[in-house]
Amino acid sequence: MCLAIPAQVVELRDNDNALVDLAGVKKEISLALVEGVVVGDYVIVHVGYALNKLDPEEAAKTLKLFAEMGELAPGDDLTIH
Amino acid sequence: MKYIDEFRDGEVAKGLAEAIRREANPARNYHFMEFCGGHTHAISRYGVSDLLPANVKMIHGPGCPVCVLPIGRVDQAIRLALEQGVTLCTYGDCLRVPASDSLSLLKAKARGGDIRMVYSSADAVTLAQKNPDKQVVFFAIGFETTTPPTAVAIKQAAALGLKNFSVLCCHVLTPSAISSILESPEVRQWGTVPLDGFIGPAHVSTIIGSRPYEFFAEEYRKPVVIAGFEPLDVMQAIRMLVRQVNEGRAEVENEFSRAVDRDGNLKAQALVAEVFEMRKNFEWRGLNILPYSALRIRSQFAEFDAEKRFPLGYKSVADHKACECGAILRGVKRPQDCKIFGTVCTPENPVGSCMVSSEGACAAHYTYGRYKDVA
Numbered sequence A: 001m002c003l004a005i006p007a008q009v010v011e012l013r014d015n016d017n018a019l020v021d022l023a024g025v026k027k028e029i030s031l032a033l034v035e036g037v038v039v040g041d042y043v044i045v046h047v048g049y050a051l052n053k054l055d056p057e058e059a060a061k062t063l064k065l066f067a068e069m070g071e072l073a074p075g076d077d078l079t080i081h
Numbered sequence B: 001m002k003y004i005d006e007f008r009d010g011e012v013a014k015g016l017a018e019a020i021r022r023e024a025n026p027a028r029n030y031h032f033m034e035f036c037g038g039h040t041h042a043i044s045r046y047g048v049s050d051l052l053p054a055n056v057k058m059i060h061g062p063g064c065p066v067c068v069l070p071i072g073r074v075d076q077a078i079r080l081a082l083e084q085g086v087t088l089c090t091y092g093d094c095l096r097v098p099a100s101d102s103l104s105l106l107k108a109k110a111r112g113g114d115i116r117m118v119y120s121s122a123d124a125v126t127l128a129q130k131n132p133d134k135q136v137v138f139f140a141i142g143f144e145t146t147t148p149p150t151a152v153a154i155k156q157a158a159a160l161g162l163k164n165f166s167v168l169c170c171h172v173l174t175p176s177a178i179s180s181i182l183e184s185p186e187v188r189q190w191g192t193v194p195l196d197g198f199i200g201p202a203h204v205s206t207i208i209g210s211r212p213y214e215f216f217a218e219e220y221r222k223p224v225v226i227a228g229f230e231p232l233d234v235m236q237a238i239r240m241l242v243r244q245v246n247e248g249r250a251e252v253e254n255e256f257s258r259a260v261d262r263d264g265n266l267k268a269q270a271l272v273a274e275v276f277e278m279r280k281n282f283e284w285r286g287l288n289i290l291p292y293s294a295l296r297i298r299s300q301f302a303e304f305d306a307e308k309r310f311p312l313g314y315k316s317v318a319d320h321k322a323c324e325c326g327a328i329l330r331g332v333k334r335p336q337d338c339k340i341f342g343t344v345c346t347p348e349n350p351v352g353s354c355m356v357s358s359e360g361a362c363a364a365h366y367t368y369g370r371y372k373d374v375a
């Protein structure tokens, strides 16, 4: 019920709607809750609505942090604030 | 899939597990509550608990919207369908929630109720538009993620001048549930569980931002780390919590910065504030009546309020005697502590609400965890 998934906007449509691509499956969703979405953006989709945009730079930072994790010495400060 | 698979990488998970092991102090125990059903699901499905050192324990919280929906509310929805003859629409997860008289919405449908599963609140509005001779009621449940879509549906119905659409509003608020775990009087009845910190909800936080949790960090001295739903997100959040505890800090940190900031989605918040207001009291399943913990429709939109349109008194109904959902939702007991877990109560035939959705603690443990205990 809480689960929502990141999907890429592939087409903007009338009435604040958009077509998104969910792993190859195309689905029409509503953009009524978000602002300034353009084709190519990733949005988090839940019960047919985009809840928010996904920030690719922040995603890349988080992944980089994971990758470094295994090699860390104790005490290195990588805490995200 | 992009932004999913890379957050599930097994090798990276091992690295993170190692980092947690290194940082966790072997001389103490850590108890963290994952508030959200989505996290419960991820932890069970990917076996995150198995990767954690024995002194780091995860406790399931009350953040599954289906699990906290009280019987009395489902009864109201059933009565709308069976007695008032409305077309009742709701999200799929609600259909199997056990209600009074051994009924559920699914069973009421078999008895002739016009009950439909919708994917989105917008589908319910469309159904009302297409069937002007039928009263269509949307049974709206869930936390801050499903509330804005309900607000949009009500505003749409108002703009279209629909006379046959209304909403049975059962939307609840996350921060209230967290407070109740920390301070409700039932803590005396159930006993209490030592909590060292919370994993904050993912998608709820995309809407409300991280700011509402600052209160918990300050007032209760509990660290909160908001985390995404993928297993690596959850593990990183655990690591951040361990670190806060070790350093004696109680702050709000955000692991899910790719989708959450401090302020949240202001457009969605404005829509919710326009359509809904606080309810003084609302009953939660397993958590009793919590003050200012839910929303109702503002009088300006009263014609779309099913509780005003139909004679629907609310009657509280006690859970099945054997069901331990109340204690499980508070993190005091585990699913396997319930006498009827996995025997009388199964996902196919749930007795309590925690067994209904795959995000409920009992269902998650039944599906992914139960064989480990016997092996």
Ligand code: SF4
Pocket: B322, B323, B324, B325, B328, B335, B338, B339, B340, B341, B342, B345, B346, B350, B351, B352, B353, B354, B355, B362
């Ligand atoms: S096993 Fe079933 S009856 Fe027992 S606590 Fe879980 S949901 Fe309730």
